[in-house]
Amino acid sequence: MTQSVLVLGANGFIGRAVVAGLAQSESLVPILGVRNPSGSSTQTLEKRTVDATDAQSVAAAISGVDGIVNCVAGDAQTIVNSTKALIEAASSANIAPRIVQLSTMSVYGSSIGVVDEASPLRGDLGAYSKAKVAAEALASGYPRVVTLRPGCVFGPDSEQWTVRYARLLLARRLGDLGSAGDGYCNLVHIGDVVQAVVRALESPQADGRVFNLAAPEALTWNDFLVRFAVALSAVPARRIGARRLRIEGKLLAPPLKILEIVADKLGLRPPPPPIPPSLLRLMAQGIRLDSRRAQEELGVCFKGTEQMLTEAAQWYLSSA
Amino acid sequence: MIEDALEFDADKTIVTDVCVVGAGAAGISLTLELAARGVHVLLLESGGREAEERTQRLYEGSVADERMHSPPHRYRQRRFGGSTTIWGGRCVPFDEIDFEQRFYVEHSGWPLQRAELLPFYVRANQLCEAGEFEYRATAAFKRTLRPLIAGFESEHFTTDCLERFSSPTDFGARYARRLQESPYVRVLLHANLTAIRLGIGGTSVQSLLSRTFSQRVITVQASRFVLAMGAIEIARLLLSSRDTHLQGIGNQHDCVGRYYMCHIAGTVGTLIQNRAVDNVWHGYDVSDEGIFCRRRFALTSQTQRRLQLGNFIGRLHHPRITDPAHRSAVLSALQLAKGLISYEYGKRLHGEERLSAARWLGHVRNVIVGAGQVIAFGHHMLRDRFLAARKFPSIIVRSPAGRYSLDFHAEQEPLAASRVTLTEERDEFDTPRVMIDWHYSALDLKTVRESVRLFAQDIERCGIGRFEYDPESIESEMLRYGAYGGHHLGTTRMGSDVRTSVVDLNCRVHGVDNLYVAGGAVFPTSSQANPTLTIVALAVRLAEHLQAAALRERASVLA
Numbered sequence: 001m002t003q004s005v006l007v008l009g010a011n012g013f014i015g016r017a018v019v020a021g022l023a024q025s026e027s028l029v030p031i032l033g034v035r036n037p038s039g040s041s042t043q044t045l046e047k048r049t050v051d052a053t054d055a056q057s058v059a060a061a062i063s064g065v066d067g068i069v070n071c072v073a074g075d076a077q078t079i080v081n082s083t084k085a086l087i088e089a090a091s092s093a094n095i096a097p098r099i100v101q102l103s104t105m106s107v108y109g110s111s112i113g114v115v116d117e118a119s120p121l122r123g124d125l126g127a128y129s130k131a132k133v134a135a136e137a138l139a140s141g142y143p144r145v146v147t148l149r150p151g152c153v154f155g156p157d158s159e160q161w162t163v164r165y166a167r168l169l170l171a172r173r174l175g176d177l178g179s180a181g182d183g184y185c186n187l188v189h190i191g192d193v194v195q196a197v198v199r200a201l202e203s204p205q206a207d208g209r210v211f212n213l214a215a216p217e218a219l220t221w222n223d224f225l226v227r228f229a230v231a232l233s234a235v236p237a238r239r240i241g242a243r244r245l246r247i248e249g250k251l252l253a254p255p256l257k258i259l260e261i262v263a264d265k266l267g268l269r270p271p272p273p274p275i276p277p278s279l280l281r282l283m284a285q286g287i288r289l290d291s292r293r294a295q296e297e298l299g300v301c302f303k304g305t306e307q308m309l310t311e312a313a314q315w316y317l318s319s320a
Numbered sequence: 321m322i323e324d325a326l327e328f329d330a331d332k333t334i335v336t337d338v339c340v341v342g343a344g345a346a347g348i349s350l351t352l353e354l355a356a357r358g359v360h361v362l363l364l365e366s367g368g369r370e371a372e373e374r375t376q377r378l379y380e381g382s383v384a385d386e387r388m389h390s391p392p393h394r395y396r397q398r399r400f401g402g403s404t405t406i407w408g409g410r411c412v413p414f415d416e417i418d419f420e421q422r423f424y425v426e427h428s429g430w431p432l433q434r435a436e437l438l439p440f441y442v443r444a445n446q447l448c449e450a451g452e453f454e455y456r457a458t459a460a461f462k463r464t465l466r467p468l469i470a471g472f473e474s475e476h477f478t479t480d481c482l483e484r485f486s487s488p489t490d491f492g493a494r495y496a497r498r499l500q501e502s503p504y505v506r507v508l509l510h511a512n513l514t515a516i517r518l519g520i521g522g523t524s525v526q527s528l529l530s531r532t533f534s535q536r537v538i539t540v541q542a543s544r545f546v547l548a549m550g551a552i553e554i555a556r557l558l559l560s561s562r563d564t565h566l567q568g569i570g571n572q573h574d575c576v577g578r579y580y581m582c583h584i585a586g587t588v589g590t591l592i593q594n595r596a597v598d599n600v601w602h603g604y605d606v607s608d609e610g611i612f613c614r615r616r617f618a619l620t621s622q623t624q625r626r627l628q629l630g631n632f633i634g635r636l637h638h639p640r641i642t643d644p645a646h647r648s649a650v651l652s653a654l655q656l657a658k659g660l661i662s663y664e665y666g667k668r669l670h671g672e673e674r675l676s677a678a679r680w681l682g683h684v685r686n687v688i689v690g691a692g693q694v695i696a697f698g699h700h701m702l703r704d705r706f707l708a709a710r711k712f713p714s715i716i717v718r719s720p721a722g723r724y725s726l727d728f729h730a731e732q733e734p735l736a737a738s739r740v741t742l743t744e745e746r747d748e749f750d751t752p753r754v755m756i757d758w759h760y761s762a763l764d765l766k767t768v769r770e771s772v773r774l775f776a777q778d779i780e781r782c783g784i785g786r787f788e789y790d791p792e793s794i795e796s797e798m799l800r801y802g803a804y805g806g807h808h809l810g811t812t813r814m815g816s817d818v819r820t821s822v823v824d825l826n827c828r829v830h831g832v833d834n835l836y837v838a839g840g841a842v843f844p845t846s847s848q849a850n851p852t853l854t855i856v857a858l859a860v861r862l863a864e865h866l867q868a869a870a871l872r873e874r875a876s877v878l879a
Contacts (some may be wrong), residue, residue, distance in 0.1 A: 243709075
């Protein structure tokens, strides 16, 4: 018997990968939940137009589906409102569908040390982390939700955690950061996130469970940056001093951010990426996701770091 | 957490799992590794975050022969970060032969083999920020490197070996944040260890007493104590703790302070090449991870065994700087800028020679003729050393005449007579000051003499040219600046025989249940290698041992 699964935010980075992953599985049939149906290129799959922040629109979109994967991305308000709408709609459905809620490690906020699923949610690192905590709180009231908290989602097409870093490394603006890069990077391959989503949908015992997702190797940002630089042949990897990082965060980041927004609006080639203070803070944060539960209960088998970095570097260099 | 004992308004007693004394390469590494294993640590440090004159003066002492050894307060930094605040960053692991018992090296042989230390070396390399633990040039570099001397082939020396350079990492600055954030760590600055109190029977440490300049007394009780200072300071504290054992702690067989080693180092000879082009590459190769690496001429272990020599390495070096005959504008500029270079680095660069007027003029002439080179060099040093976060490790100057000297660094045989003792003088906390009486052996001289001879022979045989040197000057050259500064080793050497060692295989002081030593003091022999990497590796190994001991203890309490 197959399950139909509506993927909300199906055009986003994670949504696209989830759709592709579900399409490959034998028991799951993806349905694309998209705001704007014209943009998507997949022809053979069913598509439903939905305003994810509107409960009525969502209620219509989820009718008859067995599962929903919530990959909706956006600003803080969108994150909270879409989860609210989804839970409302799902709660009034005849047969309650299973929901997989894509959350984030950001819910742990400024925590440091080893963090497992029972650790307190701080949500104290800005609007995004606060909104994600609020969304989780809304979702937790629904009995059939599985919450996934991935670390930095890495791999082909990951603008934030792969493309941006590749560009910064090739421009020699990042490298070994010394004590500013001592934080753990909690990388998780996009394929492993998809794997976790599939397992969460298939596993009958997963209701109400929460799972951290991160490759088990304790990789610091420095390790990551140097190894990714080597994989990209951006060598020799540079050591970036504290002075240089202060200039990046305080002086260069604001104008680069504005340029980025302007270029995006005008459809120009993206300018050099900024290294905002929030990113610098993250790279120094000694937070380490404990993802043993995902391995034990969902049977997620995380990709090795070396393979992850080599493949991503090859992808980037061949697509750039 | 990092605290300052000067801010305490009353005396204190602190209870912890492990107390580590000395926040240098060994103490900070050990503390980080223990904390990572969930063991609570108190790290006592005499100094503060910056150098302080009053604290540094606690290191003062005397030397038996000023020509043989620098004063005890030099090359050692009594402050958070220890001597890593001034080190050069050269990382080299010990060779397999260094751990072996060699009949021709008296008191040689470690109670462990290199293979047992390997996993800890890997971690140590990370802590020192020296890239991956790969010291074979051919394995570390995928590209083919330019040979050190084109055409050089030798059965006596290998050049497939590297030294890797740390940033150089100041362990204090680099790891302050981790120490500050760890829930397992408490660092106490400005706390000077003044007494080690043994329990009844004298077989275990009951407490440590430390004092501040503000007259506070901090008493530390712990399950285990680790002395992680330098070899001179550890000997001083063990010898001066005479409440229970009159001869000092761990000193039943009069070993503490003995077998004191540095390295034998110097610069000799002149390589004169046959060909007009300069076939020498004596600089750095940068690895993909961005680490400065340098190859060297290492005396193979087969040659060492066959000729019964200690361990030895050499590097090609710029000609002696003091003589303007080298015609290098850069070297002359460095000579004239002598006053700007620190004692520790200047000593081997310029020596303490006074410059004659003729030589001074010669240097000025060189600088004027090669002003462009001086500017280029100044720019390189400014960009790649002073402003760079990973510093260009040393001065590399190509010789205008294609002439180079041989810079060597060799093992020193452990000698019971080479030692650190106490004098009648006392420091501000009433701890006796030290006297250093450093000696070298006939083997040390033979090692250098034979190695240089073999090098000269190989240069000639390969048709490269000739290596000119005066065999009679070897001894005076290797002693020109005395013992190599900064590498203080062996005063509480590791061994299984209590008559010739102070600590056991696990770095625990013989006869004292809970007192350990981390640092160069435990080295039974000195190798050709600079000691920091091995100091850190042994500290990581000790962390594992102490964690296991703590676990066993907890298990027996529960049982």
